[in-house]
Amino acid sequence: MATAENDSGARGFTGKRVLVTGGSRGIGAAIVRQFLDAGAEVLTTARSKTSAVPEGAAFVEADVRTRTGVKAVAEAAQEALGGVDILVNNAGGARPFRNAWDIPDEEWQDQLDLNYLASVRLDALLTPEMRERRSGAVVHVSTVAVPTSAPAFLHYTAAKAALQNYSRGLALELAPFGVRVNAVSPGRTTTPGGKATRKQWASLAEGPSQDDTSPPLGRDGRPDDIADAVLFLVSDRASWLTGRNLAVDGGEFPVG
Numbered sequence: 001m002a003t004a005e006n007d008s009g010a011r012g013f014t015g016k017r018v019l020v021t022g023g024s025r026g027i028g029a030a031i032v033r034q035f036l037d038a039g040a041e042v043l044t045t046a047r048s049k050t051s052a053v054p055e056g057a058a059f060v061e062a063d064v065r066t067r068t069g070v071k072a073v074a075e076a077a078q079e080a081l082g083g084v085d086i087l088v089n090n091a092g093g094a095r096p097f098r099n100a101w102d103i104p105d106e107e108w109q110d111q112l113d114l115n116y117l118a119s120v121r122l123d124a125l126l127t128p129e130m131r132e133r134r135s136g137a138v139v140h141v142s143t144v145a146v147p148t149s150a151p152a153f154l155h156y157t158a159a160k161a162a163l164q165n166y167s168r169g170l171a172l173e174l175a176p177f178g179v180r181v182n183a184v185s186p187g188r189t190t191t192p193g194g195k196a197t198r199k200q201w202a203s204l205a206e207g208p209s210q211d212d213t214s215p216p217l218g219r220d221g222r223p224d225d226i227a228d229a230v231l232f233l234v235s236d237r238a239s240w241l242t243g244r245n246l247a248v249d250g251g252e253f254p255v256g
């Protein structure tokens with residue numbers, strides 16, 4: 001029978017140094033908890049600490065939309081972990097508008113900073129050491145909504161589309177050094193951020209809700225569904241897998 005102990009042994013995370021952004025709730029908190037259960041040392045970050053940050057994880061308060069915030073996270077990783085073997089860029093989120101033309105310029109910048117450039121900047125600080133060591137793994141958390149380009153979320157999906165494109169390019173660049181880079185694209189997942197965003201969207205939408213159908217597998221995602229995919233992608237079981245974007249969405253969309 002699989003137990004947390006023998007499963008984590010098989011996954012081989014004991015002693016691995018892991019940085020997960022956005023681990024104070026939702027998907028990030030599930031990723032942090034799964035890594036801790038699997039024996040890893042984990043640092044996580046958010047703008048403020050909540051009781052949902054799993055016990056046992058080191059925490060640094062930072063806003064990853066800014067260069068200063070990203071630098072503070074990288075420094076904290078050096079201090080708390082002595083380096084990073086596995087980097088999960090998970091912090092992100094969306095704020096819907098009624099139409100794409102209602103999205104103000106500063107919101108476009110904000111979404112690019114949060115959902116795209118935060119990852120680019122953190123990777124730039126942490127992957128050189130992985131390259132030198134010739135080992136490491138990076139995951140970028142995107143969204144399965146990229147191909148839909150819904151006007152209410154165009155700033156968000158455009159930023160996540162850039163993230164997917166960049167993730168693939170970084171994977172190609174780092175592959176010769178034994179560093180793997182992949183993306184995970186969640187479908188509709190029950191998290192505090194996801195619920196708040198869908199509530200905002202529903203209050204903006206005219207006519208029937210655009211968000212009332214179940215994915216083919218009959219339920220919305222749970223944070224652990226996404227965490228399972230992240231842990232797989234950075235594990236040795238995925239050692240011949242790089243540059244990919246794994247949709248975890250209950251079969252919601254034909255592409256991912």
Ligand SMILES: NC(=O)c1ccc[n+]([C@@H]2O[C@H](COP(=O)([O-])OP(=O)(O)OC[C@H]3O[C@@H](n4cnc5c(N)ncnc54)[C@H](OP(=O)(O)O)[C@@H]3O)[C@@H](O)[C@H]2O)c1
Pocket residue numbers: 021022023024025026027028045046047048049062063064065090091092093094114141142143144185186187188189190191192193194195
């Ligand atoms: N839930 C879904 O249905 C869904 C679907 C597709 C993709 N995703 C993606 O999955 C990831 C996690 O989403 P979630 O649903 O778990 O969201 P969530 O419940 O809102 O959690 C987001 C986490 O990111 C942190 N964060 C947000 N802005 C930040 C900032 N500027 N600096 C540092 N940390 C920040 C939050 O903490 P603070 O707010 O305290 O900073 C929190 O820890 C995101 O990238 C999201 O785009 C989610």
